[in-house]
Amino acid sequence: MLRIHFTDTDLLNTRVATGPDPQWELVLSLRHLRRRVVPPRYGDWHRDVLAQLPHPRPPEAYREVAIDPYWEDIRSSVDGDRALRIRALLDGGVNGLLRSYVPTMRWMPPTLHVRSAVDRDCDLRGRGLLLQPSHFCHGVGHLPEDPAAPPVLVHPAAQPQSDPAGDKALARLMGATRAGILIAAGTACTSGELARRVGVSAPTVSHHLSALRDAGLLRTVPNGTSALHVRTRTGSALVNSSCEFR
Numbered sequence: 001m002l003r004i005h006f007t008d009t010d011l012l013n014t015r016v017a018t019g020p021d022p023q024w025e026l027v028l029s030l031r032h033l034r035r036r037v038v039p040p041r042y043g044d045w046h047r048d049v050l051a052q053l054p055h056p057r058p059p060e061a062y063r064e065v066a067i068d069p070y071w072e073d074i075r076s077s078v079d080g081d082r083a084l085r086i087r088a089l090l091d092g093g094v095n096g097l098l099r100s101y102v103p104t105m106r107w108m109p110p111t112l113h114v115r116s117a118v119d120r121d122c123d124l125r126g127r128g129l130l131l132q133p134s135h136f137c138h139g140v141g142h143l144p145e146d147p148a149a150p151p152v153l154v155h156p157a158a159q160p161q162s163d164p165a166g167d168k169a170l171a172r173l174m175g176a177t178r179a180g181i182l183i184a185a186g187t188a189c190t191s192g193e194l195a196r197r198v199g200v201s202a203p204t205v206s207h208h209l210s211a212l213r214d215a216g217l218l219r220t221v222p223n224g225t226s227a228l229h230v231r232t233r234t235g236s237a238l239v240n241s242s243c244e245f246r
Helices: 008-012 022-033 040-052 059-066 068-099 164-174 176-184 191-198 202-214 233-240
Strands: 002-005 105-108 111-114 120-123 130-134 152-156 218-223 226-231
Touching: 022 040, 022 059, 022 130, 040 059, 059 068, 068 105, 068 130, 068 191, 068 226, 164 176, 176 191, 176 202, 176 233, 191 202, 191 226, 202 218, 226 233
Parallel strands: 002 120, 130 152
Antiparallel strands: 002 111, 105 111, 218 226
16 A cells, blocks of 8 residues: 655645656556456457567567557547546545545545555655556556655546447437537546547537537636636536437
């Protein structure tokens, strides 16, 4: 168990990473590759990568086979987690953010308890904490052992849950792209995050965002130099009731 101790200054300096970390994804994916049994979400990746890697396996070829072709999936996974955390932060401040990481972490102020393969305490000493979601991180969190290193907590990326049958019904009602955007906007997202998660271009997202706002299904709020898009209550009611349209 990792026990990360916060001061008031640490809470002010805590933030969520803006995207995946290539080095962590590489290192953590290697751990899965060396296992005979992997979590189901990595099953297809594990089989395909093993089939493509040359023998003997030159280290410089690994990233080209195991990481680069899957980068959009990795980014989408991290974007999904980031969207969840932004919503938790907007709803509950930093305390709400830190409480959103169960079951991997448990926030018991002023200490964050994190499932880990090691047992140790970490004092942030006013530096704050960077929360880094990872596609290939599974089950436990990772923190650099060097106390002088920047405090970065790597943790499993969570994904917003949805009902596949309801998603299909909503797509039949309003079109696949617009339905995908509305579903993804259940947690606050930027336009870029929505584009990556739905798999369309930025101009296409912008067009659909405008239509969804005009219909009262989505609202856009400023966030520094960018903006966040999130469903309204009407939009959420439509998504939650979509199974009725099957």
